[in-house]
Amino acid sequence: MSFETNRQDRLISRLNKDRVFASGTLILAAYLGYQAFSYPVESAFFPRVLSVLLGLLALLLIIRLSLRQRKERSVGKTIETDASTLSAEWRAIRSAGMVFTSIIIYGLLLTLVNYELASIIYLAAMMLIFGFRRPVITGSISVGLTVLLYTIFFHLLGVSRPESLLFM
Amino acid sequence: MKRKSMKKATGVFYGNILILLALGLLVGLGTTSLQAAYPRKPITMIVAYSPGGGTDTAARIVAKFVQPHLGQRLVIQNKPGAGGQIGFTALANSKADGYKIGFINIPSIFMVKMLRQNVPYEMSDFVPIANIQMDPVVLAVKADSPYQSLDDLIRASRENPGKINVGGDGPQSNNQLQLIVAEKKLDIDFNFVSYNGSGPAITSLLGGQVDAAVPSASSATTHIKNGRLRALAIFSDDPYPYLPGVPTIKTASGIEIPCIGASMRGIAAPKGVSAEQVEYLQQAFAKVMKDPGFLDRANKMGLPLKFMDADQFNQFLEQAEKDTREYIDLLK
Amino acid sequence: MFENILLGITLLFSLSMLTAIAGGVVGGVLIGVLPGLTSTMGIALLIPITFSMPPAVGLAMLGGIYLASTYSGAISAILLNIPGTPAAVATLLDGHPMTKKGQSTRALALATFGSCVGGLISVLALLFIAPPLAEFSLRFGSPEYFLLAVFGITVISSLSGKDVEKGLIAGVIGLFLSTIGNHPLTGFMRFTYEIPALYDGIPLVVSLIGLYSIPEVIDMLVTRASGEKIKLDTDKSNPFAFLPEVIGQKLNLIRSSLIGIMIGIIPGVGCSIGGFMAYDGAKRSSKTPEKFGTGCSEGVVASETANNAVTGGTLIPLLTLGVPGNPVTAVLLGGIMIHGLRPGAELFTVNADIVYSFILSLFVSNILFVPVGLFMAKYCVRLIQVPKSILAPSILALAVVGSYAIRGSVDDIWIMLFVGFCGFVMQFFDIPRAPMVLGLVLGTMAEGELSRSLALVHGDVTAFLLQLVTRPISAIILILCAISLFQGIKQQLRRN
Numbered sequence: 003m004s005f006e007t008n009r010q011d012r013l014i015s016r017l018n019k020d021r022v023f024a025s026g027t028l029i030l031a032a033y034l035g036y037q038a039f040s041y042p043v044e045s046a047f048f049p050r051v052l053s054v055l056l057g058l059l060a061l062l063l064i065i066r067l068s069l070r071q072r073k074e075r076s077v078g079k080t081i082e083t084d085a086s087t088l089s090a091e092w093r094a095i096r097s098a099g100m101v102f103t104s105i106i107i108y109g110l111l112l113t114l115v116n117y118e119l120a121s122i123i124y125l126a127a128m129m130l131i132f133g134f135r136r137p138v139i140t141g142s143i144s145v146g147l148t149v150l151l152y153t154i155f156f157h158l159l160g161v162s163r164p165e166s167l168l169f170m
Numbered sequence: 171m172k173r174k175s176m177k178k179a180t181g182v183f184y185g186n187i188l189i190l191l192a193l194g195l196l197v198g199l200g201t202t203s204l205q206a207a208y209p210r211k212p213i214t215m216i217v218a219y220s221p222g223g224g225t226d227t228a229a230r231i232v233a234k235f236v237q238p239h240l241g242q243r244l245v246i247q248n249k250p251g252a253g254g255q256i257g258f259t260a261l262a263n264s265k266a267d268g269y270k271i272g273f274i275n276i277p278s279i280f281m282v283k284m285l286r287q288n289v290p291y292e293m294s295d296f297v298p299i300a301n302i303q304m305d306p307v308v309l310a311v312k313a314d315s316p317y318q319s320l321d322d323l324i325r326a327s328r329e330n331p332g333k334i335n336v337g338g339d340g341p342q343s344n345n346q347l348q349l350i351v352a353e354k355k356l357d358i359d360f361n362f363v364s365y366n367g368s369g370p371a372i373t374s375l376l377g378g379q380v381d382a383a384v385p386s387a388s389s390a391t392t393h394i395k396n397g398r399l400r401a402l403a404i405f406s407d408d409p410y411p412y413l414p415g416v417p418t419i420k421t422a423s424g425i426e427i428p429c430i431g432a433s434m435r436g437i438a439a440p441k442g443v444s445a446e447q448v449e450y451l452q453q454a455f456a457k458v459m460k461d462p463g464f465l466d467r468a469n470k471m472g473l474p475l476k477f478m479d480a481d482q483f484n485q486f487l488e489q490a491e492k493d494t495r496e497y498i499d500l501l502k
Numbered sequence: 503m504f505e506n507i508l509l510g511i512t513l514l515f516s517l518s519m520l521t522a523i524a525g526g527v528v529g530g531v532l533i534g535v536l537p538g539l540t541s542t543m544g545i546a547l548l549i550p551i552t553f554s555m556p557p558a559v560g561l562a563m564l565g566g567i568y569l570a571s572t573y574s575g576a577i578s579a580i581l582l583n584i585p586g587t588p589a590a591v592a593t594l595l596d597g598h599p600m601t602k603k604g605q606s607t608r609a610l611a612l613a614t615f616g617s618c619v620g621g622l623i624s625v626l627a628l629l630f631i632a633p634p635l636a637e638f639s640l641r642f643g644s645p646e647y648f649l650l651a652v653f654g655i656t657v658i659s660s661l662s663g664k665d666v667e668k669g670l671i672a673g674v675i676g677l678f679l680s681t682i683g684n685h686p687l688t689g690f691m692r693f694t695y696e697i698p699a700l701y702d703g704i705p706l707v708v709s710l711i712g713l714y715s716i717p718e719v720i721d722m723l724v725t726r727a728s729g730e731k732i733k734l735d736t737d738k739s740n741p742f743a744f745l746p747e748v749i750g751q752k753l754n755l756i757r758s759s760l761i762g763i764m765i766g767i768i769p770g771v772g773c774s775i776g777g778f779m780a781y782d783g784a785k786r787s788s789k790t791p792e793k794f795g796t797g798c799s800e801g802v803v804a805s806e807t808a809n810n811a812v813t814g815g816t817l818i819p820l821l822t823l824g825v826p827g828n829p830v831t832a833v834l835l836g837g838i839m840i841h842g843l844r845p846g847a848e849l850f851t852v853n854a855d856i857v858y859s860f861i862l863s864l865f866v867s868n869i870l871f872v873p874v875g876l877f878m879a880k881y882c883v884r885l886i887q888v889p890k891s892i893l894a895p896s897i898l899a900l901a902v903v904g905s906y907a908i909r910g911s912v913d914d915i916w917i918m919l920f921v922g923f924c925g926f927v928m929q930f931f932d933i934p935r936a937p938m939v940l941g942l943v944l945g946t947m948a949e950g951e952l953s954r955s956l957a958l959v960h961g962d963v964t965a966f967l968l969q970l971v972t973r974p975i976s977a978i979i980l981i982l983c984a985i986s987l988f989q990g991i992k993q994q995l996r997r998n
Contacts, residue, residue: 023931027671034678037693045690048949049681056674063667090724091930097723098926101716101898102919108902109915121899128895132723147896151903154536159547161907162214162247220909222546222833227840230550250909252701259698288696335958341689363957364687366950369832373769373825377640379958392824392839396846467553470842 018071024063031057104128116166117156121148208268208447212243215437216264216272218257220250224388228303228435228473229273232455235464239457253342255282255289262291266442271299271451276434276487277344280494285342285501293491297443298483300455301436304476306406306429307338307348308387308416310399312375315382320402320422323382324358331359337371337380340364342501345371345384348405348431350500352419355427375399386433387413391472405429412472430493434476436483452480506850507629510858513558514866522559523863526566527870531878533567534574534586537711538904541571541587542829549837557841558856562863564837568830569813569864570871572773573617576806577879580609581886584714584897588706589773589809591939592781594714595661596794596801601886603797610879611741612799613806614872615748616755620807621868623759624766624814628821629861635815636822639767644955645969647770649979651948654775654940656983657782659990661936663795666994669937672928676941677948679704679921686950687957699913708905708914709921709942715901716922717929719894726890741876751803754784762808766815769827773812774943778936780808786989814864821845821857 035053038046104124111120125144134140155161215233219225226248233244249257258279261272274296283289309320317323327334338345341364349362360382365371368385375383376398383390391412393399403422404410406429419427437455439448458464459477468475478486513519533544545564552560575587580597593613600609627635642650655673662669682693683703694700748755758780765776784804785794794801816827817834824845826832835845843849849857885893905918928935959965970976 019931023668023933030675041692042688042690044953045685045688046692048945048952049678049692052674052678052681056671056678059667059671059674063665063671066665066667094720094724094930097720098930101720101723102923105716105898105902105915105919105922108898109912109919112902112906112915113912117903121903125895125899128898129891132726132891132894134889134891143892143896147899151900154532154539155903155907159539159543159907160246161910162245164906164912220546221543222549222829222836224836226546227549227836231553231840234550248910250702251911252698255701256698256911333960341684341687361957361960363954364689365954366686369826369835370770373640374643376823376825377643379643392844392846396844396848398823398846467840471840 018067020067021064024060024067027060027063028057031060100131104131112164112166114167116169117163118148118152119169120166121151208450209240209242211269212245213240213269213271214245214247216247216249216257216261216270218249218254218261218272218275221248224305224386225273225275225435227471231464231467231471231473232273232302232458235461235467236454236458239454239461240451241454253282254278255286258282259289259291261438261440262295264440266440268439268443268447268451271437271439272296274436274438276436276490277347277430277494278433280491281342281344281347281498281501284495284498293487295441296438297441297448297480298487299437299439299448299451299480300459301434301476301478301483301486302455302459303435303474304406304432305386305388305435305474306404306410306432307345307384308390308394308404308410308413309352309382309384309402309419310372310375310390310394311382311402312378313398313400315400317382317402318400320417320419323402324356324423327358327360332361334360334382335363335380336360336382336384337363337365337374338384339366339368339371339386344431344433345386347494347497347501348429349384351430351497352405352427354497354500355425356423372399384431388472388474405431411474428493428497430490430497434486434490436478448480506854506858507862509855510860510862513855513859514862518556518559519562519859519863520866522555522563523566523866523870526563527570527867527874530567530570531574531577531871531874534571535577535878535882536900536904537578537584537586537715538707538900538907539571540707540830540908541568542833543908544571545830545837546833549833549840552837553840557838557843557853558859558863560841561838561856561860562867564834565860565864566867566870568834569621569810569867570874572813573614573621573806573810573871574875574878576613576617576802577610577875577882580613580802581606581879581882582897583718585710587773588710588939588943589777589812590805591710591774591936592661592777592805592809593802595781595805595936596796596798599795599797600799600802605797606883606886607739607741608744608747608799609797609802610876610883611744612748612802614741614875614879615745616758616803616806617810617875618868618872619748619755620759620762620809620811621813622865623756624763624811625861625864625868626814627763628814628817628864632818632822635763635767636819636825639769639819639825639827640823641975642768643973644951644958645966645973645976646979647768647947648951648955649970649976649983650768650771651944651951653979653983653986654778654944655948656986656990657778658937658940659994660782660785660794661778661934661940663934666990668933672933672935673937673941675924676938676943677945678941679709679924679938680942680945681949685953686946687953697913699911699917703946704917704921705908705914706942707908708918710939711901711905712918712921712923713925713935713938715897716919717925717935719897720926721929722890722894726894741879747799748803751800753787754800754804755807757783757787758804758807759811762811763815765808766812766827767818769819769825770947772828772943773809774939776812776815777805777809778940780804782986791993810868817864821849821861822847 031053038049038053108124122144126140129140156163217226217229249260264270311317340346368389371383372385374380387410394401401416403419404416405419533539544567572589575590576593578584578586579590579594583598585591585594597609658669658673684691761780762776765771781804784800785791816831819825820831826835905914955966
């Protein structure tokens, strides 16, 4: 475990965050440009221009970053990322993973069972996972919020509930 | 002591709820056994466009007035997106138990199918029930435009082929289809410019940004009546009731031009509904089309109505599909 | 005209009228607070209810919804960093930092009073100078719209923070997102991968939910684990104590109102752009532009004043010409026509009683949302004290149900998730998100109007360029663009 975090720390400190972003943008620009140039010009003039612009901006950012780094090096500053922000970053990525997975599960649950059941289960489970451990309150909030959202969206505004496989 | 009385109170409370529930169940059972016939519960109607648009407003008004004739509520379900494709697909795929019907737009439902690849419905997936509305395309110019009549505009386009700008809902809309059919039949060439709906096309015409426009008649009526726009012709076989002075395209040009761009809105069910249910629904919509309250409201709003029963609607659909297929390649 | 106003007043003060206004305002505030509920949707779904009412009453209710929901998006933007409506995105930039500093009551009060002033000024314009403004609005053609979009994009430098490249990258990505779907003129499908839900492009509200709700929840989880807590409201003062502060910003109020009205009368531009442009204007003319983005009162006031000034502005072409300027007024037009009323000169003569009582009801709505909003806000402030373990799942559930409800489509949940992923990546790398929203809002306009301008001159590029310079309004916007760009570059150079 400690070995792993250590390796992760080194990985991030080697790759400066901004530079990761700039390189990522460059790759994105290349992909979008590849797509845009495969479409007929009269329908893709705008995305073509944008992809070139995006690539140029990413390059500009990379150049500015390395200039700034050189300047800082000549002054004698070293870029060190302190451990606490690093662990915060990994925590952000882990939290993000959890949030995205949970929404995927919720979305699938909505189409599998029905809205009411899926929402109550999702809310209760998420509160539990996020560390709220008072079953009565958890239960009443999950039910209450489900009913509230139901009333607003499906009753008052008359939107139809998502169609589900198992129950109506 | 206090807790005890509270417990008693909650006991009484729950008791009451139980009695109420039992009563409710009884009443519920009673009504079910009395009304075993179709429809036993509200019917849902899929609308393939967003809430608040022309199609949706028309659907909601029909839904409101058809309720007493249907004996149940008609609930609107908006499934907008992809020019109607999402809603039409949803209708084609829904359960044919008679509780799901759809408001379909013609010729959009054909055009989506013919212009795109991998559209997952066939026209045979739908059973027509009744047509409600017909909104033709109108050819209009600004009130101070030099073009006083259709002939003026045709003459101008012959002198400058491809140079006269005509705005309209687009791209690949029924309005554009209608214009292209007219261009072919009249042997002229306009420069069609797409706008994001009939409304923006009218706005640009009012501002003199285009020379003419081909909006839907219902959206242009206000502007024509208050004298800001002049209608040169209406693409319809019969005169348009809300614009009595405007000639049909046949009268104005002397040439037979198929009016396939007119936007028809009707009711259809997914394939597989029983004949009795179709008959019941058709009757209900036939009655609403004679309902004075509905007619009065439609008249106030300028909603152009045209009723067809299931058979007429079916024949119309077959003919319209054939006509649309004939001209659709011009749009590609 | 004055007898018409008097006639309107007599109609206005009836019980049914005032109840309808109050109902509309309360409903509107609720609609605006919840991300995923839009005024367009609220009004569209309520129209069938209003047609059994007398026209004046029904319209007053719809007007109340429109004004109140445009304002109340600020409440969730300020407290939760999640804009309740697209119009509140610029409010969030300074509103949420104020909350973080423990000044939520102040931020909410500034937003409320600013909205009220902006709304009132715009209704005055609607009442007294609507016809000439409406005629002016028709002079905007495709070249003008194109340049207006370009001008909007130059605002990015004001929204960017430290590194202008990052803001520009965010803006370009936003523009890219707007190109998803069919081309506005040719109908060719781009970046859709044969998914029908993408054919019309990604809905703005769905992407806003993803862009702000998801990163906010992730942030909550991170700060929860680190034990860091958002400061509670430390200034528990009466919101009315901040009224003088708002009134004191006279120049800001007038400038933002004018920007809002101008943006409002031009069909097809919308509330969020008004907010962004006024924010940009306030920042440029401020003596302390570096304070913007850190909880600056002028930013909140500018954005909120302008986005409510847009509401009156959009009603000008709607009522005088029957030309709707944004999705809400397009739906409102349906609500007017359903009563057999025809917008245009006739509306102001034949139906003068109805139209004037409607306009006067807007004054009442604009004032009424102040107490309603502040009352609601007083309870909403407690949201930031709710444990994160309850708040975070609730926001996620609302995000999912809200994105579903916009088009009644489960696919939109996945679109929301995709944009949420973009939002998370941007937050992770410290990239501002506001420029992305700006790009998303303006992209379709920039692309569509450029192609349309070219189509109108039959593809002749020189003719198009000539038009940009020779058409008077487009020449003025062109000059504004140049000034804006020049200023932005100068500021950037000075900072380095």
